[in-house]
Amino acid sequence: MYKGIAASRGIGIGTICRIIEQDLSFETKIVTDTDAEKARFQKAIDDFVEETYAMAEEVKKNIGPKESEILLGHAVMISDPSMSGEMFSMIDAGQCAEAALTAVCDMFYGIFSTMDDEMMRQRASDIADVKVSILKKLLGIEDVDISKVPEGTVLVCKDLTPSMTSQIVKENVAGIITEVGGPTSHSAILARALEIPAVLSVPGIVDLVADKDTAIVDGTAGDVFINPEISVLSDYVIKREDFNRKKEELKKFKGKETLTADGDKLEIFCNIGTPKDAKKAMECDGEGVGLFRSEFLFMDNTHLPTEEEQFEAYKEALETMQGKTVIIRTLDIGGDKDIPYMDFEKEENPFLGFRAVRYCLAHTDMYKTQLRAITRASAFGKAKIMVPLVTTVDEVRAVKKLVEEIKDELRKEGIPFDENIEVGCMTETAASAAIADFLAKEADFFSIGTNDLTGYTMAVDRGNAKVAYLYSAFQPAVLRSIKQIIVAAKEAGIPVGMCGEAAADPLMIPLLMSFGLDEYSVNPVLVLTARCIISKWTKAEADALAEKVMAMDNVEDVVAALKAAAKE
Amino acid sequence: MVSKEFTINDELGMHMRPASLLSQMAAKYQSNVTVKYNGKDFNAKSVMLLMTALIKYGSVIEVVCDGPDEEEALAAIGEFIDSGMGD
Known part of the structure; x- marks a missing residue:
């Protein structure tokens, strides 16, 4: 058996056809008739561009517009003044077409392949592809069809x-x-x-x-x-x-509602990191966005993002989602992230330190900019504000007060926004589980962040190999916290979702259904999988399983029982 | 010669698609069009050179146009960058 990178899922069985690289060596010659050489080169480029456009058209039809753009990029590259322009000048100076092509392509290959940017490094393989294709034209080599x-x-x-x-x-x-x-x-x-x-x-x-x-x-x-x-x-x-x-x-689940085996309606949302991911959420059939991380605006930036920059990003996601809910989590970082223009101090224990809502409420100018951008964007869809790392009711009150101030400002300025924009809690700390009933009176919704909830409840850093065995959302302590949060939300009559990895876990889903979770926010590629699992369980079956599992005092028994009950 | 500063608001920065559209737009004008970034000059009519500049999201670039149609060139390119570079 040979190991490689799993790049496209599925199992293929068949007969091998090798595509062997052909000998593309050539003799470097000094050219005297430079006009004839340039004509020969131009012909090779023209043939290449023509074929590339034809191929791009095919790809657009059979695969998609995004994939065909990769090929169109090849035609654009070779037509560039610093590519073919440079090559023609070298031919003018007496180089043969093959040598000119190779020299310029290799130079750009060298630049792009060493760039500190994954996307740009990919361009190096495009350049190599262009070089080989045109070299084949010049040398009269036909490809395996x-x-x-x-x-x-x-x-x-x-x-x-x-x-x-x-x-x-x-x-x-x-x-x-x-x-x-x-x-x-x-x-x-x-x-x-x-x-x-x-x-x-x-x-x-x-x-x-x-x-x-x-x-x-x-x-x-x-x-x-x-x-x-x-x-x-x-x-x-x-x-x-x-x-x-x-x-x-x-x-079969594409384009369908998310229904339990009893026909009760639940919702599958998506977790996204940039406005562009919203397209993915739509393509994958997400019914909303349960977690839009706003950190990208701050981390890939040279300055504090302005209200306008943030507004545009939130608006784009909201418009893409066409009226479906988009829950935007306000800035969730602290001393573990080095952002040069923000005054995070190095802390002994950044995960227990000055971060997320704590930092934001101490920097209200910065925080109001973000809240104002979200509130303004709420005029373009169904936006909700989610506050991370909540540990006290006062934090929720403070954020709501800021939002009310912003609404007053916007009203005075005549700027439109959604009067009913909701402010909810990301319940992801041991404290938020313990006081979930208090929080539910103040928050408009809950969203359980299981990754941090597990870490904070079990007092475990998942990156520490010596204690990572304790890190499991199936630990009885974590399951009880999850249940407590969901029950508190239900009693207060507010919606509750989950935006951690556990929301898509086939073993966890029946428990969440039993506890009463309304909204499951998952990686876009898992939308249909989650919807399929939900369709297999009735509430009664889920309740019976949950009752059994919640009486177990250790994680091994819990996982074994859930695995035994899992439905294929 | 005219020039103006712009902030790149495409999340992926000056990647293939915007660079290619920008260079095609710049090529329509007779004027020389230069992008100044990180202390270096890049010929904006070349998609390859624009990409080598590695211009990231949120960066500020200066566009310099020099030639008979410099005003039109700067206006058109400015509008293109501000509108999100075709993405």
């Missing part, structure tokens, strides 16, 4: 370039294995868009296999098997059926 491979082919190559990917016929390619490329590379993105299982970065794989070998590509685990034993093969045939069946099953 990937579009002609037979059904059940597993492609094995050094790197899957966008131009190669765009020729793939989805029905015929069972899997993809490469030697290079990461989870965010174009090959990975395109493989996922085509729903072809892919394992990338398997060292030396091209030389380890031969054409017609049988391969298993496990794109979920990142495993590759070449000419496997019959027993392994039959295991994976079953796994493949299983995966495909589940995938089909999930598709």
Whole structure:
């Protein structure tokens, strides 16, 4: 078995077709007839651009506009004055077209591949792709026609370039294995868009296999098997059926309401980090945003974000969500983050220190800017304000008072906003669970942040390997806190959601249903999975399981009981 | 010669798409268009050079236009940057 990076989920089984890199070496010549050489080069560029546009059109039709932009970028790159312009000048000076192309492309490759920015480093592979494509044109080398491979082919190559990917016929390619490329590379993105299982970065794989070998590509685990034993093969045939069946099953939940087996309606929201993620939430069928982290505005910035900058970002997310709820969490950072323009002091114990709402209420100018931006944005959708790290009722009162002041200002200035904008609590501390009934009288809603709630309740830093075994949301202490928070919200008649990882956990969901959780906020890719799990449980079944589990005094028993009851 | 400062409000900074649109826009004008950032000058008509500048979200850049249609060039480019660079 070979290990690689799991880049596109699913199991592919098929016959290998290797795409071997061709010999692109050339002789460097001194050119005397520079006009003829330039004409030859121009022809190669023109052919390349023409083919690229045609391919981009195909990709746009078959895959999507975003993926086709990668290819269009190649045409833009070569037409750039500092690319082809520079190359033509070198030909004028007597270099042959191949040498000019290589020199300029390699120079830019060098610049981009060492940049301190993942997105820009990706551009280096685009440049290499452009170079190889045009070099092939100049040298008259024809490519293997990937579009002609037979059904059940597993492609094995050094790197899957966008131009190669765009020729793939989805029905015929069972899997993809490469030697290079990461989870965010174009090959990975395109493989996922085509729903072809892919394992990338398997060292030396091209030389380890031969054409017609049988391969298993496990794109979920990142495993590759070449000419496997019959027993392994039959295991994976079953796994493949299983995966495909589940995938089909999930598709049935697209565009549907989230209903329990009794037909009670719940909601699946999404957790997002930037306004652009809101598009993802919509694409993945999220019914709202349960957690919009506002930290990106502060962390990827050189200055305190202005009201206008923040307003635009919140407004964009709200407009994208088309009237669906967007819960915006106000700034949630402290001394563990180094933000040069903010006066965070180094603290002994930043997670118990001057952070989140504590910092914000001590810097009301800064905090009011954020609250005002959110309140203004509320005119463009259904915005809610969520306060992180609440430990006292006074904190909620203080934030609500600020919001009321802002509303008065906006009214006087004639600026529109939602008069009923809600202010809620992120319940994620041991204190917030203990006084959940008090908080529920003051807050308009609760959202349980299970990651921090687990950490603060168990007094565990999950990053510390020696104590990480205690970090589990299934610990009886954490389960009791979760239940207490949900029950307090229900008694006070306010909605309660959960925006931690636990909200999408198949083992946790029946418990949350029993406790009465209304809204489950998950990573966008897990929306359908969560909706599917909820559909399988009735309230009575969930209650019976919860009653049994809540009587257990240790985490092992809890998890074992939940696993035994889990529904496939 | 005319110039003006702008703040980049695209979260991903000057990545491929905005850089490519900006360079195409700059190329429409006869004037030389230069982006000044981090003490360096970049030819705005070149998408490659614009990307090498690694201009991040929230950065302030100065756009300098020099030539017969410099006013129009600066106005058009300014509007493009302020409107979120096509994203």
